[in-house]
Amino acid sequence: MAETLHLEVVTPEKAVFSEPVDDVVLPGFLGQMDILPGHLPMLSVLAVGEMIVTREGTSRHFFVEKGYVEIFDDRVTVLTEGCSGVNEIDVEHARRDLERYETRMAELEERSKTELISEDVFEQHRQALKRERMKLAFAKEGKIVE
The missing domain is CATH 1.20.58 (Methane Monooxygenase Hydroxylase; Chain G, domain 1)
Structure with a gap:
């Protein structure tokens, strides 16, 4: 099992980022989804809300619009209509x-x-x-x- 996930976030305009993370929390339609290394493969719909990305004890918060997430082999791919950090709004x-x-x-x-x-x-x-x-x-x- 990998110790990190590779998170990729893509909007229609650009690739927001692609980097290793320890944990990612995403806004699912039924509530927050916490994705850790070793997570089972999954495809899910995302709601509008907060994405929290943690790496080496530091958390970063992003506002994401609706979209989809695919989890497979410790890779998390987020396809969203929009993703912004607090300073970008x-x-x-x-x-x-x-x-x-x-x-x-x-x-x-x-x-x-x-x-x-x-x-x-x-x-x-x-x-x-x-x-x-x-x-x-x-x-x-x-x-x-x-």
Whole structure:
């Protein structure tokens, strides 16, 4: 059994990093997943949340958007829509996005009183609101607190 994992994180824009780690905690849909060396092979869906990477006793926190994780032979590959460290988040942009989604949600709720709005549309807006709120909390605290 290897003493470390090789973690690779890839977004549509770039490879975020590729390095050995001792432990990685990922936001699964049913809760946090802690991946250690020797983990069984697995393919899973990721939720929006915090990724914690530990190497030699030092932990780094990242905000990840939804995606997938594959674990095989002590290699962890994360394919995500976005991955940012606390210093990489544009707080003003996230605030503007949050305000925009809040306005759109209020408009949708008002429109739903007189016309049929798909539940999928509401769910997309709820997820966008959640993502922006979590992003702002992460930027403020350096980690996500739920």
